[in-house]
Amino acid sequence: MAGRSLKIAAAAACAGLVLPWLAASPAGASPAGASPAGTGGCSAGAHTLAPPGSHLYPETGNGGYTSLHTLVHLVYDAGANTFMPGNGVVLTDRATQCLTSFSLDFERQSANTDAGPDMTVGSVTVNGDPAGFSFVQPTYPGDPKGQDDPNPAAHEASQTNPVGGPDSNPLPPACSPELPDTSTPADSLDGTQCPANKLVITPSAPIMSGATFTVTVNYTGRPGVHNDGDGTTEGWFRASDGGFVTTEPVASEDWMPLNDYPSAKPTYDFSDTVNAGLTVVANGELVSVQQQPASQEFPGGSVTWNWHAGMPVASYLVENSIGNYSLTSQVVNGIRFYQAQDLSIPQGQRKKNLAIMNMQPDITAFESQFNGPFPFASDGIIIGTPNASFDEEMEGMIAFAGGTIDTDTLYHENMHQWWGDNVAEGDYRMTFFKEGLATLGEFFYQARLAEDAAGGPSTSAGQAAFEASLVDQFNQVYGSDKGFWTTAPSNPIPHNLFSGSNTYNRPGAAYIALRQILGPARFDAALQQLQRTYGGSSISEPQFEAVFAQWLPVHGACQQRLSQFFSQWFDTAYPAGGGANRPMITGPGLDGPGFYGSDGTCA
Numbered sequence: 001m002a003g004r005s006l007k008i009a010a011a012a013a014c015a016g017l018v019l020p021w022l023a024a025s026p027a028g029a030s031p032a033g034a035s036p037a038g039t040g041g042c043s044a045g046a047h048t049l050a051p052p053g054s055h056l057y058p059e060t061g062n063g064g065y066t067s068l069h070t071l072v073h074l075v076y077d078a079g080a081n082t083f084m085p086g087n088g089v090v091l092t093d094r095a096t097q098c099l100t101s102f103s104l105d106f107e108r109q110s111a112n113t114d115a116g117p118d119m120t121v122g123s124v125t126v127n128g129d130p131a132g133f134s135f136v137q138p139t140y141p142g143d144p145k146g147q148d149d150p151n152p153a154a155h156e157a158s159q160t161n162p163v164g165g166p167d168s169n170p171l172p173p174a175c176s177p178e179l180p181d182t183s184t185p186a187d188s189l190d191g192t193q194c195p196a197n198k199l200v201i202t203p204s205a206p207i208m209s210g211a212t213f214t215v216t217v218n219y220t221g222r223p224g225v226h227n228d229g230d231g232t233t234e235g236w237f238r239a240s241d242g243g244f245v246t247t248e249p250v251a252s253e254d255w256m257p258l259n260d261y262p263s264a265k266p267t268y269d270f271s272d273t274v275n276a277g278l279t280v281v282a283n284g285e286l287v288s289v290q291q292q293p294a295s296q297e298f299p300g301g302s303v304t305w306n307w308h309a310g311m312p313v314a315s316y317l318v319e320n321s322i323g324n325y326s327l328t329s330q331v332v333n334g335i336r337f338y339q340a341q342d343l344s345i346p347q348g349q350r351k352k353n354l355a356i357m358n359m360q361p362d363i364t365a366f367e368s369q370f371n372g373p374f375p376f377a378s379d380g381i382i383i384g385t386p387n388a389s390f391d392e393e394m395e396g397m398i399a400f401a402g403g404t405i406d407t408d409t410l411y412h413e414n415m416h417q418w419w420g421d422n423v424a425e426g427d428y429r430m431t432f433f434k435e436g437l438a439t440l441g442e443f444f445y446q447a448r449l450a451e452d453a454a455g456g457p458s459t460s461a462g463q464a465a466f467e468a469s470l471v472d473q474f475n476q477v478y479g480s481d482k483g484f485w486t487t488a489p490s491n492p493i494p495h496n497l498f499s500g501s502n503t504y505n506r507p508g509a510a511y512i513a514l515r516q517i518l519g520p521a522r523f524d525a526a527l528q529q530l531q532r533t534y535g536g537s538s539i540s541e542p543q544f545e546a547v548f549a550q551w552l553p554v555h556g557a558c559q560q561r562l563s564q565f566f567s568q569w570f571d572t573a574y575p576a577g578g579g580a581n582r583p584m585i586t587g588p589g590l591d592g593p594g595f596y597g598s599d600g601t602c603a
């Protein structure tokens, strides 16, 4: 399909590009313009994947099709931080209904005129044929008047449902507010109009249900960051020598159009042409690097980097950084490990970073003991220079910001490769599920240090120290007071989605309790069953809890108690203070009332 999919405005840099994995047509490809028998039953795809009433990024995701594969084809001038003519993406999707139109997420411009994006769509084709396109505001999910509801109140931002705001809007929000900074009050933009970030594409004829189709979007301009609901930024960060990408939860759409929802997990290829001498670091494995001579766009010559990610990648885990990076790799235990560092990081710091990066194969083997085999063919680390708001578990290529890496965070982000990456959150409310497991990865690291200090994993003293450390870490979290328990992990607002108490430490401690309830071996078995069943896909809270319930050693009334345990730890907002205002089911050997009765049952 290379010829047709790559019908991107001719760029000298793209000439001669060979993409062998695109040579074959996708199975079941539908000829362009094939009309269904009449257009009865055909309709526009939904402009969201969020459930009705959602107040966490209800504007994201797009219905009516499944995202199968994405070719990212950047043509990027690093000096100008600009996507040049010829820049674009090719999305391969499968229709799940007969589609008269469908949408993508793309934030071309933002209120952040300094570091935000400033991009323009030049053309859109569907199966190679020109298609119409326009940008519209999102509508609140489930609006009975449809996604083009003429009522302006149907298109308003808010942290909460209903919108409220100055006009006391009783409707649910259509998007999460984009706060300019972290000192702005959470509700300050409630009731304001959502930006028109839905790219609606109308093909020349309806696309039949079940048909596989390709969408090519050509765009140019400056990528940027997204002002998030908590006032931080994420997306494409400007570096002195290019761009650095960390995007959770939604800012991939600030550098490329996509189906921006964590359960949308296409596979990826990257074929980026950049200034000669620069390096592109993306997900998956490096396929080839091709040098090109000077051209009009690149007077100093250019280079094209081809990466292939054969595993499904969630929307916020797409990595594509460009700059003056060192890049090496080695194969350990059958996994290829990449190491990339920006060469503008001082040499002494790079050496310190490298010592920690070199631990990744060992950390991966350690975490495999709990989670089962590493799910991907490759793993890696990229360290960039911008002071991004956070480090992020980009799939198979963990992104560290600010020029440094630390061991504890590497245990956390590497644990995400199983949790969040291979098994993705089904929606943003499930962020706690994968952050809690990544926090458990940090708890395991502390336990491992205690184990090593006491004699190592092969000694009974070491093993006892490992278990005692986990108990201590649980008890520390369980002793939290003040506002620690006031937000249910499964029901945050955008402003506290990434706050330590509800999304990290509370679910992290819950997993220690769960491990005490099930016993370590059965807990690991549950984790590995989750990997086998949901790997490459995403998971909902009931699905996730059901697997742990299967591994309870004592059934009957204990099933009911486990259900209460999940409800207390994940779904309950308590009054402030701690004490009686916190979960009252814990686990054997832990502070609090425990789980089983004195007879070992739940009667």
Ligand SMILES: [Zn+2]
Residues within 6 Å of the ligand: 393, 412, 413, 416, 434, 435, 438
């Ligand atoms: Zn995390």
